[in-house]
Amino acid sequence: MARYTSYSAFFDFYLSEHSQPRTRALHYIGSSLGIAALIMAVAQRQPLWLLAGVIAGYGCAWIGHFFVEKNRPATFTYPLWSFVGDYHMFTLWLGGRLAKRRAAAEQRLTRP
Known part of the structure:
Protein backbone atom coordinates (compact mmCIF):
# COMPACT_ATOMS: atom_id res chain seq x y z
CA MET A 1 0.00 0.00 0.00
CA ALA A 2 1.34 3.43 -0.93
CA ARG A 3 1.95 6.01 1.79
CA TYR A 4 -0.62 8.80 1.62
CA THR A 5 0.16 12.28 2.87
CA SER A 6 -3.29 13.79 2.30
CA TYR A 7 -6.74 12.58 3.19
CA SER A 8 -7.97 13.42 -0.32
CA ALA A 9 -5.47 11.05 -1.96
CA PHE A 10 -6.16 8.41 0.68
CA PHE A 11 -9.92 8.66 0.13
CA ASP A 12 -9.51 7.96 -3.60
CA PHE A 13 -7.60 4.80 -2.65
CA TYR A 14 -10.17 4.01 0.07
CA LEU A 15 -13.01 4.12 -2.45
CA SER A 16 -11.08 1.84 -4.81
CA GLU A 17 -10.80 -0.71 -2.00
CA HIS A 18 -14.61 -0.78 -1.76
CA SER A 19 -15.45 -1.67 -5.35
CA GLN A 20 -17.99 -4.39 -4.58
CA PRO A 21 -21.53 -3.28 -3.66
CA ARG A 22 -21.72 -6.04 -1.00
CA THR A 23 -18.58 -4.69 0.68
CA ARG A 24 -20.07 -1.22 0.81
CA ALA A 25 -23.38 -2.61 2.08
CA LEU A 26 -21.60 -4.37 4.93
CA HIS A 27 -19.85 -1.08 5.75
CA TYR A 28 -23.17 0.76 5.80
CA ILE A 29 -24.64 -1.85 8.12
CA GLY A 30 -21.61 -1.55 10.40
CA SER A 31 -21.74 2.25 10.35
CA SER A 32 -25.45 2.19 11.16
CA LEU A 33 -24.87 -0.20 14.04
CA GLY A 34 -22.04 2.02 15.29
CA ILE A 35 -24.30 5.08 15.26
CA ALA A 36 -27.09 3.13 16.97
CA ALA A 37 -24.66 1.95 19.66
CA LEU A 38 -23.46 5.52 20.23
CA ILE A 39 -27.06 6.65 20.66
CA MET A 40 -27.70 3.79 23.09
CA ALA A 61 -16.49 -3.98 7.51
CA TRP A 62 -13.80 -6.61 7.91
CA ILE A 63 -16.14 -9.39 6.75
CA GLY A 64 -16.59 -7.35 3.58
CA HIS A 65 -12.86 -6.96 3.08
CA PHE A 66 -11.76 -10.49 3.91
CA PHE A 67 -14.61 -12.46 2.30
CA VAL A 68 -16.08 -10.22 -0.41
CA GLU A 69 -13.43 -7.75 -1.56
CA LYS A 70 -10.54 -10.08 -0.59
CA ASN A 71 -8.25 -7.22 0.40
CA ARG A 72 -6.63 -5.89 3.56
CA PRO A 73 -8.63 -3.25 5.45
CA ALA A 74 -7.04 0.20 5.35
CA THR A 75 -7.70 0.39 9.10
CA PHE A 76 -4.49 -1.51 9.73
CA THR A 77 -2.33 1.19 8.12
CA TYR A 78 -4.48 4.33 8.38
CA PRO A 79 -6.79 3.84 11.38
CA LEU A 80 -8.05 7.43 11.73
CA TRP A 81 -8.40 8.18 8.02
CA SER A 82 -10.08 4.82 7.51
CA PHE A 83 -12.62 5.54 10.26
CA VAL A 84 -13.34 8.99 8.79
CA GLY A 85 -13.41 7.50 5.27
CA ASP A 86 -16.04 4.98 6.29
CA TYR A 87 -18.44 7.67 7.47
CA HIS A 88 -17.49 9.89 4.52
CA MET A 89 -18.42 7.07 2.12
CA PHE A 90 -21.60 6.44 4.14
CA THR A 91 -22.73 10.08 3.94
CA LEU A 92 -21.95 10.24 0.21
CA TRP A 93 -24.09 7.13 -0.28
CA LEU A 94 -26.93 8.53 1.84
CA GLY A 95 -26.86 11.74 -0.21
CA GLY A 96 -26.81 9.91 -3.55
CA ARG A 97 -23.37 11.29 -4.44
CA LEU A 98 -21.22 8.18 -4.03
CA ALA A 99 -21.28 6.94 -7.64
CA LYS A 100 -20.08 10.29 -8.95
CA THR A 110 -5.86 5.57 -13.39
CA ARG A 111 -4.47 8.84 -14.74
CA PRO A 112 -0.84 8.39 -15.88
Whole structure:
Protein backbone atom coordinates (compact mmCIF):
# COMPACT_ATOMS: atom_id res chain seq x y z
CA MET A 1 0.00 0.00 0.00
CA ALA A 2 1.34 3.43 -0.93
CA ARG A 3 1.95 6.01 1.79
CA TYR A 4 -0.62 8.80 1.62
CA THR A 5 0.16 12.28 2.87
CA SER A 6 -3.29 13.79 2.30
CA TYR A 7 -6.74 12.58 3.19
CA SER A 8 -7.97 13.42 -0.32
CA ALA A 9 -5.47 11.05 -1.96
CA PHE A 10 -6.16 8.41 0.68
CA PHE A 11 -9.92 8.66 0.13
CA ASP A 12 -9.51 7.96 -3.60
CA PHE A 13 -7.60 4.80 -2.65
CA TYR A 14 -10.17 4.01 0.07
CA LEU A 15 -13.01 4.12 -2.45
CA SER A 16 -11.08 1.84 -4.81
CA GLU A 17 -10.80 -0.71 -2.00
CA HIS A 18 -14.61 -0.78 -1.76
CA SER A 19 -15.45 -1.67 -5.35
CA GLN A 20 -17.99 -4.39 -4.58
CA PRO A 21 -21.53 -3.28 -3.66
CA ARG A 22 -21.72 -6.04 -1.00
CA THR A 23 -18.58 -4.69 0.68
CA ARG A 24 -20.07 -1.22 0.81
CA ALA A 25 -23.38 -2.61 2.08
CA LEU A 26 -21.60 -4.37 4.93
CA HIS A 27 -19.85 -1.08 5.75
CA TYR A 28 -23.17 0.76 5.80
CA ILE A 29 -24.64 -1.85 8.12
CA GLY A 30 -21.61 -1.55 10.40
CA SER A 31 -21.74 2.25 10.35
CA SER A 32 -25.45 2.19 11.16
CA LEU A 33 -24.87 -0.20 14.04
CA GLY A 34 -22.04 2.02 15.29
CA ILE A 35 -24.30 5.08 15.26
CA ALA A 36 -27.09 3.13 16.97
CA ALA A 37 -24.66 1.95 19.66
CA LEU A 38 -23.46 5.52 20.23
CA ILE A 39 -27.06 6.65 20.66
CA MET A 40 -27.70 3.79 23.09
CA ALA A 41 -24.53 4.61 25.06
CA VAL A 42 -25.70 8.19 25.51
CA ALA A 43 -29.37 7.35 26.12
CA GLN A 44 -28.62 4.65 28.67
CA ARG A 45 -25.42 6.21 30.00
CA GLN A 46 -23.81 2.84 29.42
CA PRO A 47 -20.34 3.03 27.81
CA LEU A 48 -20.35 -0.69 27.06
CA TRP A 49 -22.54 0.16 24.06
CA LEU A 50 -19.51 1.94 22.57
CA LEU A 51 -17.55 -1.30 22.61
CA ALA A 52 -20.50 -3.08 21.00
CA GLY A 53 -20.59 -0.40 18.30
CA VAL A 54 -16.89 -0.74 17.54
CA ILE A 55 -17.13 -4.54 17.36
CA ALA A 56 -20.23 -4.43 15.16
CA GLY A 57 -18.86 -1.70 12.91
CA TYR A 58 -15.44 -3.19 12.33
CA GLY A 59 -16.81 -6.73 12.27
CA CYS A 60 -19.13 -5.95 9.37
CA ALA A 61 -16.49 -3.98 7.51
CA TRP A 62 -13.80 -6.61 7.91
CA ILE A 63 -16.14 -9.39 6.75
CA GLY A 64 -16.59 -7.35 3.58
CA HIS A 65 -12.86 -6.96 3.08
CA PHE A 66 -11.76 -10.49 3.91
CA PHE A 67 -14.61 -12.46 2.30
CA VAL A 68 -16.08 -10.22 -0.41
CA GLU A 69 -13.43 -7.75 -1.56
CA LYS A 70 -10.54 -10.08 -0.59
CA ASN A 71 -8.25 -7.22 0.40
CA ARG A 72 -6.63 -5.89 3.56
CA PRO A 73 -8.63 -3.25 5.45
CA ALA A 74 -7.04 0.20 5.35
CA THR A 75 -7.70 0.39 9.10
CA PHE A 76 -4.49 -1.51 9.73
CA THR A 77 -2.33 1.19 8.12
CA TYR A 78 -4.48 4.33 8.38
CA PRO A 79 -6.79 3.84 11.38
CA LEU A 80 -8.05 7.43 11.73
CA TRP A 81 -8.40 8.18 8.02
CA SER A 82 -10.08 4.82 7.51
CA PHE A 83 -12.62 5.54 10.26
CA VAL A 84 -13.34 8.99 8.79
CA GLY A 85 -13.41 7.50 5.27
CA ASP A 86 -16.04 4.98 6.29
CA TYR A 87 -18.44 7.67 7.47
CA HIS A 88 -17.49 9.89 4.52
CA MET A 89 -18.42 7.07 2.12
CA PHE A 90 -21.60 6.44 4.14
CA THR A 91 -22.73 10.08 3.94
CA LEU A 92 -21.95 10.24 0.21
CA TRP A 93 -24.09 7.13 -0.28
CA LEU A 94 -26.93 8.53 1.84
CA GLY A 95 -26.86 11.74 -0.21
CA GLY A 96 -26.81 9.91 -3.55
CA ARG A 97 -23.37 11.29 -4.44
CA LEU A 98 -21.22 8.18 -4.03
CA ALA A 99 -21.28 6.94 -7.64
CA LYS A 100 -20.08 10.29 -8.95
CA ARG A 101 -17.33 10.54 -6.32
CA ARG A 102 -16.19 6.95 -6.98
CA ALA A 103 -15.99 7.65 -10.73
CA ALA A 104 -13.89 10.76 -10.10
CA ALA A 105 -11.59 8.82 -7.77
CA GLU A 106 -11.19 6.05 -10.35
CA GLN A 107 -10.20 8.61 -12.99
CA ARG A 108 -7.59 10.14 -10.69
CA LEU A 109 -6.17 6.73 -9.78
CA THR A 110 -5.86 5.57 -13.39
CA ARG A 111 -4.47 8.84 -14.74
CA PRO A 112 -0.84 8.39 -15.88
